[in-house]
Amino acid sequence: MSIRVLALVGSLRAGSHNRQLAEAAVRHAPDGVSVEIYDALAEVPFYNEDLDTESGAPEPANRLRTAVSGVDAVLLFSPEYNGTMPAVLKNAIDWLSRPYGAGALQGKPTAVVGTALGQYGGVWAQEEIRKALGIAGAKVVDEEPLAIPGSLNRFAETHPENDTEVIESLHKVLGRLTADVAAA
Template sequence: MTTSTQTRVAVLVGSLRADSLNRRIAEHLVTAAPEGVVVDIVDGLDQIPFYNEELDGESVPASAVALRESVAAADRLLVVTPEYNGTMPAVLNNAIDWLSRPYGAGAIVGKPFAAVGATPTPYGGKWSHEHARHSATIAGALVVEGIVASEPALEGDLLQDDAAIERLVGALNDLVSHTPAAA
């Protein structure tokens, strides 16, 4: 729902820890967003039950409704996530599952999408980001190709690394400036 002056980006953070590096990255992106861009971190992912079609009927859990409404109201969806055991955290996978429903009309369908983040490995969350992009594609999102910011957070504070911050903010800018192809 882009207006002529504002683009909204919903952000899902894959780590539930209050002071996680990926939450701090997301919070940095809120303040580093270019003019005309509003970045909203979608909280409460830990309150959403695991997806179960039996729950997704007439009385969808309020936490899942809030997630869907937040993402539906945004123009873009950005995932900022670490990597757990070589893949995306379960809380993130669950959020994508809820956003993919109802089939073909979920809040994620047609939404430009990117995944970035950091993890304390030499790979920086590469597999997690690949898996999130793959799952989002299956769910109907429009994954923006070429956006890669998988940051290894091996020493020091990544948020003090100007080059890493430039890549992460650049990824946000690339997502925002992406124009989906006409259908």
């Protein structure tokens, strides 16, 4: 059985260390696990209940919902912006939480990892994201936290995929996510 994980990256910047971290997860996923990066978060409009009606939602939001519905688990990669989560991830969670009680995240094993410039590696953002995910109905997996501090220096000359400690930590997170999928 192959377990499919969708990666949502909270930084839209081309050289994002969180994007690189997601690429490392794709390349070094454990056997039986495939990780795919969702590349269209920038296209999803800000959540507006006037746009999300019984007759439909904007196509970019529908594509996001379909992508999340079609996988076994979700892994969010987040920087920390001003002590909290980036708007692009909050917006994705808002779209994925609807319709209330039956959104694409409902009961889906979901974890949050990331790297940030500061000394704590984005833990405040990750806490806020886990809170929002739980309220949105996701099955939040937080037993293997991964917050990598000092991203600017740590990854200045080394891509995360070449950092043994990072790969081991990603394996632990993906292992815990897949254990929750298997238990469901």
